[in-house]
Amino acid sequence: GESVGLxxxxxxxxxxxxxxxxxxxxxxxxxxxxxxxxxxxxxxxxIIDIRSNMDKRQGQRVTVLLNKTVKHLSxxxxxxxxxxxxxxxxxxxxxxxxxxxxFGTGTSLTVIP
Amino acid sequence: EAQVTQNPRYLITVxxxxxxxxxxxxxxxxxxxxxxxDPGLGLRQIYYSxxxxxxxxxxxxxxxxxxxxxxxNFPLIxxxxxxxxxxxxxxxxxxxFQETQYFGPGTRLLVL
Numbered sequence: 001g002e003s004v005g006l007x008x009x010x011x012x013x014x015x016x017x018x019x020x021x022x023x024x025x026x027x028x029x030x031x032x033x034x035x036x037x038x039x040x041x042x043x044x045x046x047i048i049d050i051r052s053n054m055d056k057r058q059g060q061r062v063t064v065l066l067n068k069t070v071k072h073l074s075x076x077x078x079x080x081x082x083x084x085x086x087x088x089x090x091x092x093x094x095x096x097x098x099x100x101x102x103f104g105t106g107t108s109l110t111v112i113p
Numbered sequence: 114e115a116q117v118t119q120n121p122r123y124l125i126t127v128x129x130x131x132x133x134x135x136x137x138x139x140x141x142x143x144x145x146x147x148x149x150x151d152p153g154l155g156l157r158q159i160y161y162s163x164x165x166x167x168x169x170x171x172x173x174x175x176x177x178x179x180x181x182x183x184x185x186n187f188p189l190i191x192x193x194x195x196x197x198x199x200x201x202x203x204x205x206x207x208x209x210f211q212e213t214q215y216f217g218p219g220t221r222l223l224v225l
Contacts, residue, residue: 001172004155034213034214036216041218041219042218042219043117043203043205043216043217043218043219044156044203044216045216046213046214046215049213089155089156091156091214099144099161099163100158100161100171100172101146101156101158101214103148103155103156103157104155105153105154105155106155
């Protein structure tokens with residue numbers, strides 16, 4: 001199986017600052033990772049993904065870093081905006097558990113104007 | 114518009130009364146899945162389907178049934194709901210060549 005954990009259940013940042021949200025996983029066979037954003041009352045929304053053959057991937061204002069040695073990934077949001085306030089969680093897909101994703105419990109990000 | 118739809122969005126029922134939550138996607142995805150989301154536990158997979166007539170158990174399948182008779186639909190059936198199935202349920206779909214899952218808006222279920 002897989003165990004996925006997030007380091008902080010809540011995070012508050014000032015508007016314009018950078019945010020970093022962390023996720024740890026346990027299965028060394030995990031080879032695909034996704035970050036989702038979930039706004040209140042809505043379903044999870046894809047933000048960015050990364051495969052295990054990479055250690056960094058950038059999107060628009062977001063960067064995902066993967067450290068396979070310590071089984072850790074992070075989501076960095078640059079110039080955080082009020083619209084970024086949401087719950088963020090990672091999803092991990094091990095290569096040895098069929099097509100079953102494992103999800104972290106989420107970090108609730110609050111952006112202070 | 115590409116989307117995953119779920120119905121109903123909110124449901125209150127009583128213990129033992131069979132119910133079905135429908136899920137439909139218009140992206141021609143082979144893979145579909147059901148999750149439940151509970152406070153402090155994150156999303157947990159109930160069942161998933163790799164294609165029509167192919168379904169598999171996830172982490173928490175007890176008390177649930179699914180069927181996949183058509184590619185676009187993947188209903189979740191609770192034959193005899195119990196209060197511990199009170200939760201927020203999400204359906205998701207993806208194509209086999211792109212593992213990113215697209216989620217529906219969720220169904221909030223309360224079993225009294």
